[in-house]
Amino acid sequence: MEHDRVGTRAWVLHPDIKSDPDRRPAKPALGEAVALAAALPGLDVAGSETVSLPKAHAGMLFGKGKIEELRLRFEAEEVELVLVDGPVSPVQQRNLEKVWGVKLLDRTGLILEIFSDRARTREGVLQVEMAALSYQRTRLVRAWTHLERQRGGLGFVGGPGETQIEADRRAIDDQLVRLRRQLDKVVRTRDLHRKARAKVPYPIVALVGYTNAGKSTLFNLLTGAEVTAKDMLFATLDPTMRRVRLPDGPEVILSDTVGFISDLPTELVAAFRATLEEVLAADLILHVRDISHPDTESQARDVTAILSSLGVDDSRPQIEVWNKLDLLDPEAREAMAARAARSDGIIAISALTGSGIDGLLAATAERLQDRRHTSALHLAFSDGKRRAWLFRQDIVQTETQTEDGFDITVLWTPRQQAQFEAL
Structure with a gap:
């Protein structure tokens, strides 16, 4: 069957697992998964369905009959990418990709794709890269050989992402350390901005x-x-x-x-x-x-x-x-x-x-009528819990260590002051 090519042809599956204690209502969950897929440029959602299961199968997620039925459907519809709305283990992913001859992304992988496409600030970009690397690190099952090496297109779905999949854990860990250092710098700058805003x-x-x-x-x-x-x-x-x-x-x-x-x-x-x-x-x-x-x-x-x-x-x-x-x-x-x-x-x-x-x-x-005002406090060294609370509330303006504790200036609302006094 020939189809007009718009982008990577994708199929969305929502596994409705009866034994899952966190099971969500199937219809809205599938709708949300399709909306997630639609949020990713370059994807053409060819179809979607809910698959009811008493429990997840360890190695393949779905039962044999269902896997074969889906394989025939994907073949007929020329599906290149299957999106599973839920967690899929590296072994399940490898096995299903092998049987179906398609690339598979689970919910985390799909959300990562969207985040990588949308992040705009330096910090957002760095954090997405770190999350993507942590995710890929868990998926280093060396069995992607049955897929075409380069398919181009989306970040982690094909093309440049494949080289990372093949990278070993040490390379990923080195990269994570580098990204973490860059992120620390960016976060420090943001911290300064936030402190300026707090004033x-x-x-x-x-x-x-x-x-x-x-x-x-x-x-x-x-x-x-x-x-x-x-x-x-x-x-x-x-x-x-x-x-x-x-x-x-x-x-x-x-x-x-x-x-x-x-x-x-x-x-x-x-x-x-x-x-x-x-x-x-x-x-x-x-x-x-x-x-x-x-x-x-x-x-x-x-x-x-x-x-x-x-x-x-x-x-x-x-x-x-x-x-x-x-x-x-x-x-x-x-x-x-x-x-x-x-x-x-x-x-x-x-x-x-x-x-x-x-x-x-x-x-x-x-x-907001209870506007913020400035107060000067003195806390003893033994008053660590209340001092930590002030910092958690992000209201500390200045802090000076004295012989017997800390002199702290805070900018807070009457509500926060009352909470502090009740501690």
């Missing part, structure tokens, strides 16, 4: 949310900036910051962050901590939710879990922003807006039409 008496408002929730569209609306706002997963990968004056309120620094996603591979959570560092310094977090998405509740839980893992606790002021009201039918829209109006800390909006934005700005200004 500015503007509160920081961070936008967080599941990927594709509409954060960048909201950011553009509030700041007039042209941040990439595409209906695409992971459109934003580097922290973007702008100053915004709230009506009748303070000036604030608004920060747009990378979109969160369920089952984000651990090497990528580490790689993208920097884009989330702004959240740790934020005075207020706006958690943007796509309220029209069928899986909006579990997406919100994923975001909360990642925030907790970063060290953002419940005491940090948050407003939940229910976005994309415009995608609901009039009846559901009215019900949702009424629900939000009855709830403390929830604002319903449409970043696309601008509906509800005035209410969001007013709520933001109200939450």
Whole structure:
């Protein structure tokens, strides 16, 4: 069967494993996986399907019959790349590639591809390279000989990436050490920028949310900036910051962050901590939710879990922003807006039409009324726990060691001062 060539022909599989305790609802999970694939330039998604399994097969992931059925389908559809929405071990990858005669990427590999395509800042690029190398290091199973050596095209899918796959662990480790050194330099520079920002008496408002929730569209609306706002997963990968004056309120620094996603591979959570560092310094977090998405509740839980893992606790002021009201039918829209109006800390909006934005700005200004102020503290050497807390909050301006402890100047909100006094 001949097909018009647009790019690498890919097929998306979502293994729905009954025995998996973290199993996600199959339909939205497959939809998200297809959207991930669509976010990668040069891919032509030829088809997608869910494969139901009682449990994963150790060496091949799928059962024999299913593997043969899929092989025939891939052959008929001229598929060159199979994307498996879940973890695939190096051995499973090698075996499936051999049987199917295609290149295979698991969820981590696909997300790495997208991150490498999107990272723009020096830091983002370095962190993606490190994450990619750590991932490849676990995949040095010397059995890719059945694939064409060079297929050109995408970074890790073919072409230049193949040489890394063939590199031995020592070469990768040397490269990781070099990248880590470069990254340390970049992070130190950012640290200086952040310290300079901490001295500015503007509160920081961070936008967080599941990927594709509409954060960048909201950011553009509030700041007039042209941040990439595409209906695409992971459109934003580097922290973007702008100053915004709230009506009748303070000036604030608004920060747009990378979109969160369920089952984000651990090497990528580490790689993208920097884009989330702004959240740790934020005075207020706006958690943007796509309220029209069928899986909006579990997406919100994923975001909360990642925030907790970063060290953002419940005491940090948050407003939940229910976005994309415009995608609901009039009846559901009215019900949702009424629900939000009855709830403390929830604002319903449409970043696309601008509906509800005035209410969001007013709520933001109200939450930030407890403006930051400077205090001078003296802590004894034995007061290590409280001193560590101050540094964790990113509010220390100066610190001088004295004979019996530390003189510290902090810039904080009354809320943080109360928390500190309660320690």
